[in-house]
Amino acid sequence: MSHDDLYAQQERLPNRLPQDGEAYYLERVLDVGSASEALARCLEELDWEHERVTMFGREIVTRRKIAWYADAAMPYAYSGKTRVASPWVDCLLALKAHVEKASKTTFNACLCNLYHSGEEGMGWHSDDEKTLVPDGVIASLTLGDARRFSFKHKASGERVSLELAHGSLLIMQGETQTHWLHALPKTRKSRSARVNLTFRQMR
Numbered sequence: 336m337s338h339d340d341l342y343a344q345q346e347r348l349p350n351r352l353p354q355d356g357e358a359y360y361l362e363r364v365l366d367v368g369s370a371s372e373a374l375a376r377c378l379e380e381l382d383w384e385h386e387r388v389t390m391f392g393r394e395i396v397t398r399r400k401i402a403w404y405a406d407a408a409m410p411y412a413y414s415g416k417t418r419v420a421s422p423w424v425d426c427l428l429a430l431k432a433h434v435e436k437a438s439k440t441t442f443n444a445c446l447c448n449l450y451h452s453g454e455e456g457m458g459w460h461s462d463d464e465k466t467l468v469p470d471g472v473i474a475s476l477t478l479g480d481a482r483r484f485s486f487k488h489k490a491s492g493e494r495v496s497l498e499l500a501h502g503s504l505l506i507m508q509g510e511t512q513t514h515w516l517h518a519l520p521k522t523r524k525s526r527s528a529r530v531n532l533t534f535r536q537m538r
């Protein structure tokens with residue numbers, strides 16, 4: 336799909352959140368072939384490692400893997416741990432350029448997630464770390480198996496869910512992180528890998 340088509344599509348995109356934030360879903364920013372090629376390259380070329388999180392005073396190593404890229408060797412606080420960014424690699428830079436055009440925004444960092452199957456997910460959280468631009472844009476590219484993604488309003492508990500397809504982009508902006516949590520629930524339906532690239536704006 337050309338970028339002109341993408342812009343035209345975006346003009347009409349509905350906000351998926353009923354209030355207190357903005358979430359736009361672009362179902363196909365990459366065609367199936369390009370998305371599959373990008374998935375293979377990301378699996379092969381990114382610095383994947385298991386995430387270590389501290390829960391109830393104990394260190395837990397997640398099955399899910401992550402990789403962290405940013406303009407400089409920026410430290411990034413995430414789940415109570417500080418990670419130093421890897422320097423950008425070509426396949427990620429090409430995807431970043433594509434996502435920047437599609438979202439008409441620029442990004443200086445990317446947190447990458449690798450879920451080997453539906454047995455891996457991510458719990459409720461908001462991306463409101465102090466190192467991120469407040470109310471900045473987060474653009475989340477999905478490569479691989481489609482998964483359900485859910486929002487939950489912090490005050491009312493209201494939920495909004497959508498399915499994120501192979502080659503799709505979810506753009507979160509405005510006050511989304513202040514008022515909503517999001518999660519990627521585990522599921523028995525997914526048996527293959529999904530890579531999710533969350534392009535971010537660090538200050």
Ligand SMILES: O=C(O)CCC(=O)C(=O)O
Pocket residue numbers: 446448457462475484499517518519531533
């Ligand atoms: O995998 C996803 O779609 C969600 C990832 C996410 O929320 C995050 O990295 O903060």
Ligand SMILES: [Fe+2]
Pocket residue numbers: 460461462517
């Ligand atoms: Fe998140």
